[in-house]
Amino acid sequence: MAVGMISYGAYVPMYRMNLQTLARNWGSPAGKGEKAVANWDEDSLTMATESSVDCLNGLDRSMIDGLYFATTTPAYREKQNASIIAKVIDLRRDITTADFANSVRGGTNALKAAIDAVKAGSAKRFLVTAADCRVPAPDSQFERLFGDGSAAFLIGDSDLAVEIEGSVSISSEFMDIWKREEDRYVQAWEERFIVTKGYLAHLEEIISMIFKKYKVTPKDFTKVVFYAFDQRRHLEIAKKLGFDPATQLQDSLLSTVGHTGSAQAMMMLVAALEEAKPGDRILFVNYGDGADAFILKVCDPIEKIRDRRGIKKNLASRMELPSYGKYLHFRNILDWGRQREPERFGALTMSWRDRNWLLSCHGHKCRQCGTIQFPMQRVCTWCQAKDDFDEIRLSDKKGTLFTYSMDNLATSVDKPTVIAIVNIAGGGRFSTVLTDRDTEKINPDMPVEFTFRRVHEAQGIHNYFWKCRPVRA
Amino acid sequence: MAESFKDKVAIIGMGCSKFGENWDMGSEDMVVDATYDALADAGIEMKDIDAAWVGTIGFHGTGTGMTSTGITGAAISMPLKLQYKPVTHVENGCATGTDALRNAAFAVAAKVYDIVLVVGVEKLKDTGFGGLGELAIPPHPVFEGGITAPGMYALAATRYFKKYGLTPEEGKRMLAKVSVKSHYNASRNPRAHLRNVITEEQVINAPVIAWPLGLFDCCGVTDGAAAAILCRAEDAKKFKDNYVLIKGLGLSIGPGQGSIRTDYDFTIWDETVYASKEAYAMAGIKNPRKEIDLVECHDCFSISEVIAVESLGLCERGKARADIESGAWTQEGEIPVNLSGGLKAFGHPIGASGCREAFEIYQQLLGRAEDKTRRLKNPRMGLVHNQAGLPGKFMCAVAIYGLP
Known part of the structure; x- marks a missing residue:
């Protein structure tokens, strides 16, 4: 039975920080390129919902039997994150969900587990998503390297855009980069050691293993997608193993997105698939606490999923993060001297009661008069019929900004709060806030779309909800 | 059957406290000032009051914004030392003052009481921050929250x-x-x-x-209180010649x-x-x-x-x-x-x-x-x-x- 990928999706946050901004701030030599920076209201969980929604574009979500989520930066350390993502993207309840945490290789760990589940027949379609939003120590090499992003793949046994022809794995106790429970930032041992005995050695080992097992050579591959430690070593390992960096090596995204941890190799694979043609063969290798390697064959159905935002369209849609101070604020790195303000309100019980509209973005469609309303109501706003509604998901609809204001009085790390009244295509209105917006380019009647965000912290809870943003091209 | 309420109730006295950033006054002080003004204007004494209505939202600048925190009729009974008289607390957001007066007027017109006191009061400047902060009506963790x-x-x-x-x-x-x-x-x-x-x-x-x-x-953020004394229109002339209906x-x-x-x-x-x-x-x-x-x-x-x-x-x-x-x-x-x-x-x-x-x-x-x-x-x-x-x-x- 052939198992593989039915679809792919990716997410790159709207904001980019040029490495020169870092250099200017610290008085250090400027690196080249930029990195993607999650907005203040994003985290690994919200980014995973974005790539998942991209991946599931046009597909029936009720056919999905499971969701695995990989991250080293879970929004909750205790409390499964995948179950929240599944609710947000409106999957069925009788499915399997799990988090794959603690390793930058978590994405392919999850991929392998999903492939095995489909092979074993315990699931037909399995969604795998990886996202990371690692906060590097200020003025460290990692601050120049790390970026934020997410990727998702739908694994299944039919309509395959990519067939997985084979795979090998290594588990290794090797310690290169780590973070203890009590650490705020990742730590690393001396670079020469971790590159020589870690990255380079493990990639050589896993690639020779897969070559041997499947009797293939570098010439058999159109593209190779290798986890990248940094740009120099990425090129070095490709050359050393007999690949042509100019034609075969998939770009590391390090100079455009940055190192996205457990999402990195997955995002690179999405970028490779965006350019791939049916018949192409791809070698896909991930690293971290060992390594995974996969041989992938691109199939005809890939032509049916070309409308994904993926990496290319997400990269093209961007805003420049204006200053390092803004970045510190976004990542909550410093204590900020702001005026005294009351605590934000939160109540887990309320959030739980409202979960169908809060997380799944369900509105009510009145069975009597047919009008759509959000949030869900007991009594119809239009015809006053009681408890006679169908629940419908609104998050995949587009909307129009009916009116807005820019609130400087509301507390926000990114003032002003753009209050927005959005009319949803097909019916319904959403009273919300615009995020990922350029305040110079907001106009009544502009098109907007839904995006899932972390609104604020209160009562020790991440309070998530939907917002709108100007449609990302 | 309901009949027209027009000209049934008179306002025979009104008072108003100092309005502003009354750092040196609590809501109790403003209630006392406005009420005694109104009593003097009507030419009556506190003991003449049969019942009272207080309009306040009891603003405390809590996380939920404009919420009442267990305000009762005691908000005026205690500062005025109303001697065990009935006092009703009315709250309808910023429309509180008129609604308190409205309910008091209904009680007078119904001839349940002859003379009633209405006090509207708010102390906004005890919160420690500017403006009124963020609000969500009704309070909700995220829906329509974080806005002003x-x-x-x-x-x-x-x-x-x-x-x-x-x-x-x-x-x-x-x-x-x-x-x-x-x-x-x-x-x-x-x-x-x-x-x-x-x-x-x-x-x-x-x-x-x-x-x-x-x-x-935008309006300022102001402390203040205002008070009114009501009676039935036919009784108004007993107190004074100039009154309002x-x-x-x-x-x-x-x-x-x-x-x-x-x-x-x-x-x-x-x-x-x-x-x-x-x-x-x-x-x-x-x-x-x-x-x-x-x-x-x-x-x-x-x-x-x-x-x-x-x-x-x-x-x-x-x-x-x-x-x-x-x-x-x-x-x-x-x-x-x-x-x-x-x-x-x-x-x-x-x-x-x-x-x-x-x-x-x-x-x-x-x-x-x-x-x-x-x-x-x-x-x-x-x-x-x-x-x-x-x-x-x-x-x-x-x-x-x-x-x-």
Whole structure:
């Protein structure tokens, strides 16, 4: 039975920080390129919902039997994150969900587990998503390297855009980069050691293993997608193993997105698939606490999923993060001297009661008069019929900004709060806030779309909800 | 069967505390000051009061914004030492003051009591932060949270400009004229909070609070209390010759569907339309612009005054700009609006505002405004528009007061 990928999706946050901004701030030599920076209201969980929604574009979500989520930066350390993502993207309840945490290789760990589940027949379609939003120590090499992003793949046994022809794995106790429970930032041992005995050695080992097992050579591959430690070593390992960096090596995204941890190799694979043609063969290798390697064959159905935002369209849609101070604020790195303000309100019980509209973005469609309303109501706003509604998901609809204001009085790390009244295509209105917006380019009647965000912290809870943003091209 | 309430209840005394940042006064102090003023005006003593109503939201600036935290009738019984008299606490957001007066008037008309006291009070400046903070009505962890009153009213300004073809610059200029008038009126009112005269340029160039509204488009944050003594109309003459009658009352609580229904366009206050219809019908008013001599309307923001006046039917919809430019809402104009300085410049202590607005009408109708230059010539009838909530989800009380 052939198992593989039915679809792919990716997410790159709207904001980019040029490495020169870092250099200017610290008085250090400027690196080249930029990195993607999650907005203040994003985290690994919200980014995973974005790539998942991209991946599931046009597909029936009720056919999905499971969701695995990989991250080293879970929004909750205790409390499964995948179950929240599944609710947000409106999957069925009788499915399997799990988090794959603690390793930058978590994405392919999850991929392998999903492939095995489909092979074993315990699931037909399995969604795998990886996202990371690692906060590097200020003025460290990692601050120049790390970026934020997410990727998702739908694994299944039919309509395959990519067939997985084979795979090998290594588990290794090797310690290169780590973070203890009590650490705020990742730590690393001396670079020469971790590159020589870690990255380079493990990639050589896993690639020779897969070559041997499947009797293939570098010439058999159109593209190779290798986890990248940094740009120099990425090129070095490709050359050393007999690949042509100019034609075969998939770009590391390090100079455009940055190192996205457990999402990195997955995002690179999405970028490779965006350019791939049916018949192409791809070698896909991930690293971290060992390594995974996969041989992938691109199939005809890939032509049916070309409308994904993926990496290319997400990269093209961007805003420049204006200053390092803004970045510190976004990542909550410093204590900020702001005026005294009351605590934000939160109540887990309320959030739980409202979960169908809060997380799944369900509105009510009145069975009597047919009008759509959000949030869900007991009594119809239009015809006053009681408890006679169908629940419908609104998050995949587009909307129009009916009116807005820019609130400087509301507390926000990114003032002003753009209050927005959005009319949803097909019916319904959403009273919300615009995020990922350029305040110079907001106009009544502009098109907007839904995006899932972390609104604020209160009562020790991440309070998530939907917002709108100007449609990302 | 219900019968008309017109001319059944009289206001025989009113009082008003100092309005402003009353750092040295708690709500108790302001309640005492306003009530003793009102008693003196009516020529009665505390023991003559049969029952009382207190309007306050008990603002504490908690995380949920404007929420009551267990306020009771004791809010006035304790400071006034009302000796075991019945006291009812009324709260309907910023429409609290008028609704407290409305309920007290009903009790008098029903002949349950002969003389009642109404006190509206709010102490806003004990929170330790500027403005009123963020609100969610009703409180919710995330839905419509993290936003402020100016932010919500600004939604109306944006759409009003768009609907009536005003550029943001033209719109802001129109609104600036409203605020300039409010400050000018307040400058001549010794009781007002913000008495500085301002210019249109100052308004337009002020820091943005919630685009398109700037600092001078927003009312101040004010402490204050106002009180009224009511009795039945036929008894009024026993106390004094000069008094005011309640001509009409209206109350409309919106179902909050403006943020749900796509047919709400943010340029009209529906609850005001309903509440004023009820009050006009009761008062027998057919043409409010002609029959009403002055208006105290809920101008928490400049745009609020514009849309309130249109919603009250005092100006054709979309024609406020022409009225503002012709000076129709000034003291000399056809329909003077917020002669006191309004919420904008007199101040807006939430639970007190409805009673304070009644105080201005009462003073004007009785020809007693302190500064003689701001007295209207022979006004017969005035309107109070007292509104709570946010565009799309309002609570609105309208009261019409007139001479016998």
